[in-house]
Amino acid sequence: MSVAIKAENLTKRYGDLVAVDHINFEVQKGEIFGFLGPNGAGKSTTTRMLIGISIPTEGTAQVMGFDIRRQSVRAKELMGIVTDVSNVYTQLTAWQNLIFTGKLYDIPKSERESRAKELLQLFGLFERRNDNVEGFSKGMRRRLCIAMALMNKSSILFLDEPTVGLDVQSSLIIRNLVKKLNSEGLTVFVTTHNMEEANQMCDRVAIINNGKIEAIDTPEMLKSAIKKLQVIEVSFVGSNGDLTSELKKIQEVTDVTKNGDKYRLNTENVPQALSNVWGFSKKKGLTINTLNTLSPTLEDVFVELTGIQPEIRPPKTQRGQD
Numbered sequence: 001m002s003v004a005i006k007a008e009n010l011t012k013r014y015g016d017l018v019a020v021d022h023i024n025f026e027v028q029k030g031e032i033f034g035f036l037g038p039n040g041a042g043k044s045t046t047t048r049m050l051i052g053i054s055i056p057t058e059g060t061a062q063v064m065g066f067d068i069r070r071q072s073v074r075a076k077e078l079m080g081i082v083t084d085v086s087n088v089y090t091q092l093t094a095w096q097n098l099i100f101t102g103k104l105y106d107i108p109k110s111e112r113e114s115r116a117k118e119l120l121q122l123f124g125l126f127e128r129r130n131d132n133v134e135g136f137s138k139g140m141r142r143r144l145c146i147a148m149a150l151m152n153k154s155s156i157l158f159l160d161e162p163t164v165g166l167d168v169q170s171s172l173i174i175r176n177l178v179k180k181l182n183s184e185g186l187t188v189f190v191t192t193h194n195m196e197e198a199n200q201m202c203d204r205v206a207i208i209n210n211g212k213i214e215a216i217d218t219p220e221m222l223k224s225a226i227k228k229l230q231v232i233e234v235s236f237v238g239s240n241g242d243l244t245s246e247l248k249k250i251q252e253v254t255d256v257t258k259n260g261d262k263y264r265l266n267t268e269n270v271p272q273a274l275s276n277v278w279g280f281s282k283k284k285g286l287t288i289n290t291l292n293t294l295s296p297t298l299e300d301v302f303v304e305l306t307g308i309q310p311e312i313r314p315p316k317t318q319r320g321q322d
């Protein structure tokens with residue numbers, strides 16, 4: 001069996017609000033699978049259903065072959081969970097937090113101590129193991145949370161916004177750790193609203209908006225699927241007036257915008273458009289100063305698919321009871 005997560009018509013309603021709307025997807029074992037979407041898209045709600053703390057209104061899912069409703073205990077044994085709220089005990093030391101977690105999982109004493117030591121070393125916290133977590137930075141707390149989630153030798157790790165609120169360096173440390181753990185066989189389901197994070201970490205990404213999945217693919221395929229977003233940027237030597245309307249007449253160029261001394265030309269056929277721009281400059285006696293092709297970013301894909309700028313959707317309702 002190579003499927004780690006299989007969601008079928010998974011749905012969550014809160015009153016009239018459909019927070020997660022009949023979503024279907026599969027995550028393969030060994031993948032880092034990203035759920036990318038703006039605030040309120042339904043990422044945490046999906047995660048909470050998959051980890052068994054929120055009951056689906058409709059639909060079903062299996063995690064590691066176990067049904068999340070009927071076999072949630074079996075499924076949970078294989079899960080490491082890092083939710084969007086930090087669950088470290090600040091009055092305890094890093095060591096005590098890990099040992100306490102080990103006890104919760106019923107791990108025998110010697111094993112939990114060796115596991116705690118191993119994880120503290122891996123997460124760069126061993127030197128600080130006897131310090132109270134109260135004095136830890138956000139990044140250190142987040143690392144400790146992930147270490148705690150791995151105490152039970154999980155085979156699938158759920159991470160809800162692992163780097164939100166962290167600086168660049170702490171985020172990088174966490175991403176690299178996750179990638180290292182993944183290379184050793186851990187399957188990872190990660191939610192993020194950070195395009196760059198999804199781009200850097202994930203083997204495949206589902207773009208979720210308004211509770212619906214808009215697209216699922218590798219970051220590169222998502223980018224190349226948006227062919228019409230391919231852009232050529234050109235500038236010419238000297239001032240030649242506004243060339244926008246003339247550039248628009250070039251074959252294979254679908255649109256032109258002027259940005260300062262540069263023109264951005266949209267095209268669905270970069271090689272042909274490049275050659276045509278070259279021909280245009282010769283014919284007009286213009287000298288090309290700079291010529292670049294710009295690939296779409298995951299952010300471009302996101303905006304194209306959802307029709308919205310990331311991060312601007314206000315929450316629809318106040319949080320209530322589950």
Ligand SMILES: Nc1ncnc2c1ncn2[C@@H]1O[C@H](COP(=O)(O)OP(=O)(O)OP(=O)(O)O)[C@@H](O)[C@H]1O
Nearest residue numbers: 014019039040041042043044045316317319320321
């Ligand atoms: N317990 C709840 N009661 C009522 N509405 C809820 C509850 N939990 C979530 N919602 C609503 O469901 C929608 C999806 O919320 P969710 O937390 O899953 O979004 P998200 O994608 O994780 O967003 P964020 O990026 O802000 O974490 C939102 O409109 C939210 O207000």
Ligand SMILES: [Mg+2]
Nearest residue numbers: 043044045084
């Ligand atoms: Mg969330």
